[in-house]
Amino acid sequence: MPESSVPAPTTCVRRKNERTATLPGILVTIIALGLLGFGAWYAGCALLQNRPMGRDVKASNENRALAHLKRIQSAQHAFCDRHPRGEYARFVPHLWQWVDPRGTPVRLDLIPRRLAMAMGATTAVDGYYFVDIRSRTGAGQAGEQAIDYNHQWAVAALPAGFGRTGRIVFLADQTGRRYATMPPRPPTHYPDDPVAAGWIVVDTKNDLKVLLH
Structure with missing residues (x-):
């Protein structure tokens, strides 16, 4: 058949071929835009999480x-009154839900669950999380002395973002006192006598203002 007699593709066929050829490009564009959007969202979240907080928010x-x-x-005093052997709670979460000697969970609700679960920076409450102290350093003692939960307990409150969500480290124990200090970094040891180690006793907002000034 002569070359001039070969029928040319119809307009419909050409358009179909064009659409088919551009589908991979469209998919690549959609995926690229999605990745860019996710990257922008993630960067924004990181910026918000790490941005310095104002002095009023920290306070x-x-x-x-x-x-x-x-x-x-x-809650610790109430727990001690309820415990069969008169012990203090070894873990802050036990003030919300304890496990009895038979391994049975017992809801106490001495503190809210949200506070009980604030055991690390990712679960902090109001910019702070709470750590069970297992041992304390004492004057004239070699090394650290383990907490005896028959008579003692100690919990520290630490900023989730040190210097960003808070500047003060707190310590509470069975004496009923609460102590505070402003160290340059999170403490690695907690003194048996905080006042002798330079901590101050705090009970009110005004006590905190004295520490900050």
Whole structure:
């Protein structure tokens, strides 16, 4: 058949071929835009999480941390009254839900679950999380002395973002006192006598203002 007699593709066929040829490009574009959007969202979240907080926000977090410690202190005394052997709770979460000697969970609700679960920076409450202290350093003692939960307990409150969500480290124990200090970094040891080690006793917002100034 002569070359001039070969029929040319119809307009419909050409358009179909064009659409088919551009589908991979469209998919690549959609995926690229999705990745860019996710990257922008993730970067924004990281920026918000790490941005410095204002002085008023830090002060509010510190006041609330002090109030949370007061609640933990009251809960520890109530726990001791209920415990079969008169012991204090070894773990802050046990003030919300304890496990009895038979391994049975027992809801106590001495503190809210949210506070009980604030055991690390990712689960902090009002910019602070709470750590069970297992041993304390004492004057004239070699090394650290383990906490005896028949007579003692100690919990520290630490900023989730040190210097960002709070500037103060708190310590509470069975004495009913609450202590505070402003170290340059999170403590690695907690003194048996905080006042002798330079901590101050705090009970009100005004006490915190004295520490900050």
